Amino acid sequence: MSPESWLTAEVAGPKKASVITKPEIADAMIKRAKRPVLVVGNIATEIDLEDRKLIDYLIDLAKRCQIKVVATAHTNAAFLERDFAPDAVMSAVDIANRLADPDWKGVDGEGAHDLAIFVGLPYQMAWTILSGLKHFAPHLKTISLDNVYQPNARWSFSNISIKDWIMNLKSIIGNQET
Amino acid sequence: MGTKDINISIKELETELGQIRDLKFSVGRLVQESWTEPQGPTPFPSITALRGWDMTLLKRYRPFYMPFCDLCCLCTFGKCDLTGDKKGACGITMSGQQSRIVLLAACIGAATHTSHARELVTHLISEFGEDEPLDPGGLSIEVEAPNIRLVCGVKPETLGDLEQVLDYAEEQINALLASTHTGQEGNPLDLESKVLHAGMIDHVSMEVADIAQISAYRLPKADPEAALVDIGFGAVDTEKPVILVIGHNVPPAVEIMDFMQDNDLAGDIEVTGICCTAIDMSRYSPRAKIIGPISWQIRYIRSGIPDIIVVDEQCIRTDVLDEARLQKIPVIATSEKNCLGLPDRTRDPADAIVADFINGSADGAFILDPEKVGEIAVRTAMQIAPHRKRQKVPRSLEEGIEEAKKCTQCRLCRRACPNDLHIPDAIKAFARGDPGMLSDIYDSCVGCIRCEQACQQDIKIHSLITLAAEGKLRDESFKLRAGRGAIQDIEIRQVGGPIVLGEIPGIVAFVGCANYPGGGQELAEMAIEFANRRYIVCTSGCAAMTIGMYRNEDGKSPYEIYPGNFEAGGIVNVGSCVSNAHISGAAIKIASVFARRNLRGNYQEIADYVHNRVGAVGVAWGAMSQKAASIASGFWRLGIPVIVGPHGTKYRRMLLGRSDHEEDWYVYDARTGEEVYVGPVPEHLFVAAETKEEAMVMIAKLCMRPNDTSRGRALKLTHYIDLHRRLIGAMPGDIHRFVRTGADIPITMKEEILRILDEKGWKETVIPDPTLIARQKTEQQP
Numbered sequence: 015m016s017p018e019s020w021l022t023a024e025v026a027g028p029k030k031a032s033v034i035t036k037p038e039i040a041d042a043m044i045k046r047a048k049r050p051v052l053v054v055g056n057i058a059t060e061i062d063l064e065d066r067k068l069i070d071y072l073i074d075l076a077k078r079c080q081i082k083v084v085a086t087a088h089t090n091a092a093f094l095e096r097d098f099a100p101d102a103v104m105s106a107v108d109i110a111n112r113l114a115d116p117d118w119k120g121v122d123g124e125g126a127h128d129l130a131i132f133v134g135l136p137y138q139m140a141w142t143i144l145s146g147l148k149h150f151a152p153h154l155k156t157i158s159l160d161n162v163y164q165p166n167a168r169w170s171f172s173n174i175s176i177k178d179w180i181m182n183l184k185s186i187i188g189n190q191e192t
Numbered sequence: 193m194g195t196k197d198i199n200i201s202i203k204e205l206e207t208e209l210g211q212i213r214d215l216k217f218s219v220g221r222l223v224q225e226s227w228t229e230p231q232g233p234t235p236f237p238s239i240t241a242l243r244g245w246d247m248t249l250l251k252r253y254r255p256f257y258m259p260f261c262d263l264c265c266l267c268t269f270g271k272c273d274l275t276g277d278k279k280g281a282c283g284i285t286m287s288g289q290q291s292r293i294v295l296l297a298a299c300i301g302a303a304t305h306t307s308h309a310r311e312l313v314t315h316l317i318s319e320f321g322e323d324e325p326l327d328p329g330g331l332s333i334e335v336e337a338p339n340i341r342l343v344c345g346v347k348p349e350t351l352g353d354l355e356q357v358l359d360y361a362e363e364q365i366n367a368l369l370a371s372t373h374t375g376q377e378g379n380p381l382d383l384e385s386k387v388l389h390a391g392m393i394d395h396v397s398m399e400v401a402d403i404a405q406i407s408a409y410r411l412p413k414a415d416p417e418a419a420l421v422d423i424g425f426g427a428v429d430t431e432k433p434v435i436l437v438i439g440h441n442v443p444p445a446v447e448i449m450d451f452m453q454d455n456d457l458a459g460d461i462e463v464t465g466i467c468c469t470a471i472d473m474s475r476y477s478p479r480a481k482i483i484g485p486i487s488w489q490i491r492y493i494r495s496g497i498p499d500i501i502v503v504d505e506q507c508i509r510t511d512v513l514d515e516a517r518l519q520k521i522p523v524i525a526t527s528e529k530n531c532l533g534l535p536d537r538t539r540d541p542a543d544a545i546v547a548d549f550i551n552g553s554a555d556g557a558f559i560l561d562p563e564k565v566g567e568i569a570v571r572t573a574m575q576i577a578p579h580r581k582r583q584k585v586p587r588s589l590e591e592g593i594e595e596a597k598k599c600t601q602c603r604l605c606r607r608a609c610p611n612d613l614h615i616p617d618a619i620k621a622f623a624r625g626d627p628g629m630l631s632d633i634y635d636s637c638v639g640c641i642r643c644e645q646a647c648q649q650d651i652k653i654h655s656l657i658t659l660a661a662e663g664k665l666r667d668e669s670f671k672l673r674a675g676r677g678a679i680q681d682i683e684i685r686q687v688g689g690p691i692v693l694g695e696i697p698g699i700v701a702f703v704g705c706a707n708y709p710g711g712g713q714e715l716a717e718m719a720i721e722f723a724n725r726r727y728i729v730c731t732s733g734c735a736a737m738t739i740g741m742y743r744n745e746d747g748k749s750p751y752e753i754y755p756g757n758f759e760a761g762g763i764v765n766v767g768s769c770v771s772n773a774h775i776s777g778a779a780i781k782i783a784s785v786f787a788r789r790n791l792r793g794n795y796q797e798i799a800d801y802v803h804n805r806v807g808a809v810g811v812a813w814g815a816m817s818q819k820a821a822s823i824a825s826g827f828w829r830l831g832i833p834v835i836v837g838p839h840g841t842k843y844r845r846m847l848l849g850r851s852d853h854e855e856d857w858y859v860y861d862a863r864t865g866e867e868v869y870v871g872p873v874p875e876h877l878f879v880a881a882e883t884k885e886e887a888m889v890m891i892a893k894l895c896m897r898p899n900d901t902s903r904g905r906a907l908k909l910t911h912y913i914d915l916h917r918r919l920i921g922a923m924p925g926d927i928h929r930f931v932r933t934g935a936d937i938p939i940t941m942k943e944e945i946l947r948i949l950d951e952k953g954w955k956e957t958v959i960p961d962p963t964l965i966a967r968q969k970t971e972q973q974p
C-alpha cells in the first residue's frame with residue numbers, strides 16, 4: 015500500500031519517500047553515510063516515549079553513531095539540560111539552505127554532509143524543507159525519523175504507532191552500538 | 193508611462209485681456225510647482241527600472257526554494273513534472289516555477305490592495321469631490337505620502353490626485369501578471385525582481401487607500417492617543433440588535449454608522465466587525481466593536497448573535513452565506529469582487545429588501561450602494577433582533593457530549609488540522625464529560641473547520657470546541673487602541689537619530705494574518721517582550737487585534753499599558769492592512785525627514801539608506817494571504833527583513849543570507865570608497881522561524897545594521913545575547929560576526945566575549961558609512 019502523508023492534504027509526488035519498513039534500513043543508511051547530520055526540531059522535546067522524551071533517544075543515537083547534531087529553534091536548551099552540546103544551533107531553513115549547497119563544509123567545517131536525518135520539526139515545515147532538499151540537493155540523502163510519513167524525504171517511516179516508533183528507534187540505536 | 197495626459201505650458205501669451213506669463217495647466221496629471229524637491233532618477237519606475245537594486249539584494253539574499261508541489265499545471269502542456277532538474281514542456285525549471293508562483297501571489301496581493309484603493313477613492317470622490325484635500329495628519333505631517341513620493345515622484349494633494357497614482361499601479365500589476373504567462377519570464381532572479389516590484393507597488397496602493405480614507409472620513413490623524421476601543425466576543429451587548437461586518441473596505445460600515453447617527457440610534461445597536469473593516473470602522477467611530485481576526489468568523493456566526501451580516505471584500509470565508517443560512521441570518525454582499533451568487537438588488541427600494549429579509553423570503557442580497565446598505569442593515573437588525581431565534585448547535589453541553597460520542601477515533605480530523613491539534617483525544621475526553629482538552633484546543637485553533645470537513649461522522653467539531661471553551665469566549669473583552677494612521681514628522685525627528693545610530697535597538701512590526709501555529713497569545717507575548725526592551729513596536733491588521741486580545745494579571749491589555757507613540761517602548765497600532773504603508777512610510781521618512789535625503793523618484797538611494805541604517809524587522813507570525821506576500825515583498829525591496837512563522841515556509845521560498853560567506857557582507861564606505869566587511873547584518877531578508885522563542889532571537893539579531901554606532905551595536909548585541917541565553921540556553925555561536933571593534937562589546941559581558949572572539953580568531957574592522965551602491969561612495973552622507 016502506498017503510504018499517505020500524515021496531514022492528508024500534503025500530497026507529494028511523483029517522487030516520494032521510500033518507506034522504512036524495518037529499522038535495518040535506516041540503520042544501514044546511517045552506517046553507510048560518511049558524514050551524517052541530525053537536525054532536531056523543538057517537538058523532540060515534547061514527545062513522550064515511555065518514560066523518556068524523544069530527544070533522549072536522539073542523544074543516544076547521536077552519541078553512539080557519532081552523528082553531528084544541529085538543534086533548531088530553542089531545542090538547544092533541552093539538549094544542554096541533558097549535558098549534551100549540539101554541534102550547531104541554526105534555524106531549520108538556514109541549515110536546509112546550507113545542506114543544499116554542495117560546497118558547504120558542514121557543521122564542523124570538515125566537508126559536505128552526505129546524509130541529513132530530520133526529526134521533531136512541525137510536520138508542514140519539515141514537509142516544505144524536505145521538499146527543498148529533494149529538488150535542490152541531489153548530493154544529499156535525507157531520512158525523516160518522525161513517526162509520520164514525510165513524502166519529501168528520501169526515506170521515511172509510514173504513519174506508525176508510538177509503540178512501533180519506540181521499537182524502531184531502539185533498534186536503530188541498538189544496532190549502531192559498536 | 194503611457195498616459196494620455198495633456199500638459200500645456202505657455203511662457204507668455206498675449207490676449208485681449210492683457211499679457212499672461214508662466215501659465216501652466218494640465219489635464220489628468222498632477223501639477224507639481226509647489227514641490228521644489230528635484231526629481232530623482234526613477235519616477236513611476238517601470239517593471240525593470242529597479243532591477244539593478246533588486247539584483248544587489250538578491251545576490252546577498254538568495255532564494256532557498258521549498259516547492260509546495262512537484263508539478264506545474266498552469267497550461268494544457270501540463271501537468272509537467274518539475275522534480276529536481278527536470279524542465280516543463282515550456283522549458284521552465286522548478287526554481288523558475290516557484291518564483292513564478294511567488295510572483296503570482298504578490299500580484300494577487302498588490303492587485304487586491306490596488307483594487308480596494310481604486311474602489312475607495314472612486315467612492316470618496318463621488319461623495320466628497322476630487323478636490324477634497326489629502327490630510328493624513330494635519331500640521332504633524334508634512335510628508336503626507338512617503339511611498340507615493342518615493343516611488344512615483346509626485347506629491348498628491350487631493351483625492352483626485354490619487355487617481356493617477358492608481359493608474360500607474362494598475363499598469364504595473366498588469367505587466368507583472370503578464371510576465372507569469374507560459375513562455376514569458378522564466379529566470380528565477382528576474383521573477384524575484386518582479387516580486388519586489390509588485391511589493392513596492394502594493395505599498396503605494398495601500399498608502400493611497402489609507403490616506404484617502406483618513407482624509408475623507410476623518411479617521412485618527414497620526415494620533416498616538418487614538419481612542420481605546422472594545423474588542424472581543426464578550427464586549428458585545430447581545431440584548432441589542434447586532435450587525436456584523438466582515439472584510440476590508442469600509443464604506444458600507446461607515447454608512448451603517450452614519451445612518452444610526454442620523455436617526456438617533458447610535459447607542460441602540462451593536463455594530464461589530466471581523467477583519468480589517470472592523471479595525472477601520474473603529475477608527476471611524478469608537479462605538480464600533482471588533483470581534484477579532486479572520487478566525488472568529490465561524491464561531492461568531494454560529495453563536496447566532498449577529499442579526500445581519502454585511503460583507504465587503506478580502507479575507508471573507510466564501511461559505512459565509514452557507515453558515516449564515518443555517519442560522520437564518522440575512523447577508524448583504526457589497527463588493528463587485530464578492531457577489532456570493534446573490535441577486536443584484538441595488539436598484540430595489542430599501543423597504544422591499546428589508547421586508548424580504550424579515551419575512552424570510554430572501555436570505556441575502558447584492559447591493560452596490562453603501563448608503564442603501566447602511567439603511568437596510570440597520571433597519572433589518574432592529575426588526576429581526578426582538579424575534580431572534582438562536583440556532584446554536586449543539587444547543588447544550590449534554591447535546592454536545594452526545595455528539596462527541598459518535599466519534600470513531602478515526603483521526604481524520606487531526607490529519608486535516610493545519611496545526612495537527614490532538615482533536616480525537618480531546619473529543620474522547622469530552623464524550624466522557626471532560627471539556628478540558630477541547631477547551632485547550634480552542635487556544636490554538638484557527639477556526640478553519642477543516643476538521644469538520646474531514647469527519648465522516650459529521651461531528652460539528654469546531655462547534656464542540658467553542659462549546660467546551662464557552663467561558664473563554666464570553667470572557668473575551670479587551671481594549672485595543674484604534675489605528676492611529678501615519679507617524680508624525682516630529683516623532684520621526686525625535687527617534688530618527690537614535691534608530692540610525694542603533695541606540696533605539698530596533699523597530700519591530702508585527703503585521704499580517706492570524707494563521708498562528710500555536711495561538712495568538714504568542715504574538716502578544718512577543719510584542720510585550722520587545723516593548724519592554726524599548727524597541728519601537730508597530731502593528732496593524734489581524735496582528736494588531738491579536739496583540740489586544742491579551743490581558744495581564746491586572747486585566748489590562750497591552751494597549752492600556754504601553755503608549756501609542758512611535759517611540760522606544762511604544763506599541764503603535766497604525767490601523768488596518770492598508771495602514772502597513774505607514775510602517776514602510778516611517779522607514780522612508782527617517783531617510784527624508786531625519787536624514788534629509790531626497791525622496792522624490794529616488795527609490796534605490798532611499799532603499800539603500802533604509803537597508804543599511806534603519807534597524808527595522810517585520811514579523812508576520814500568522815501570514816496566510818497573498819496580500820501578506822505582497823506586503824512582505826514591499827518591505828524586502830526596502831531591504832527590511834521579514835520573519836514568518838512555520839506556516840510561512842509554504843510561501844515556497846525564503847531569501848536567506850549566508851553568514852559563512854564572508855564575501856557577501858562587504859559594503860562601500862561612502863567616505864573612502866573602500867569596500868569594508870560589515871558582517872551579516874541583516875542576515876536574512878525572508879526567514880521562517882519554528883517557534884516564538886526562535887523568532888524573538890531572530891528579531892533581535894535582524895535589527896543590527898552596518899551603520900550602528902558602537903554604543904548602538906553594543907545595545908543590540910546585549911538584547912540578542914540576552915534573548916539567546918534565556919530562550920536557547922547559551923551564548924550565540926556567531927557573536928564574532930557582529931563585533932566590529934572592541935567598543936561594540938557589551939560592557940557587562942566583556943571578558944566572556946573577548947574569550948569567544950579570541951577562539952574565533954576575530955579581527956577588528958572599521959565602521960563605515962555604509963552603502964551597497966557603488967556610485968554613491970563619492971557622495972557625502974549625512
Ligand code: SF4
Pocket residue numbers: 264265266267268269270271272279280281282283284374375
Ligand atoms: S506552464 Fe510550462 S511547466 Fe507549466 S504546465 Fe505549462 S508547459 Fe508545463
Ligand code: SF4
Pocket residue numbers: 605608609610611612613615633636637638639640641642643644653654
Ligand atoms: S478548526 Fe481548529 S481544530 Fe479544526 S482543523 Fe481548523 S485549526 Fe484544527
Ligand code: SF4
Pocket residue numbers: 598599600601602603604605606615616619646647648649650651653
Ligand atoms: S474525524 Fe470525526 S470521527 Fe474521526 S476522530 Fe475526528 S471527530 Fe472522531
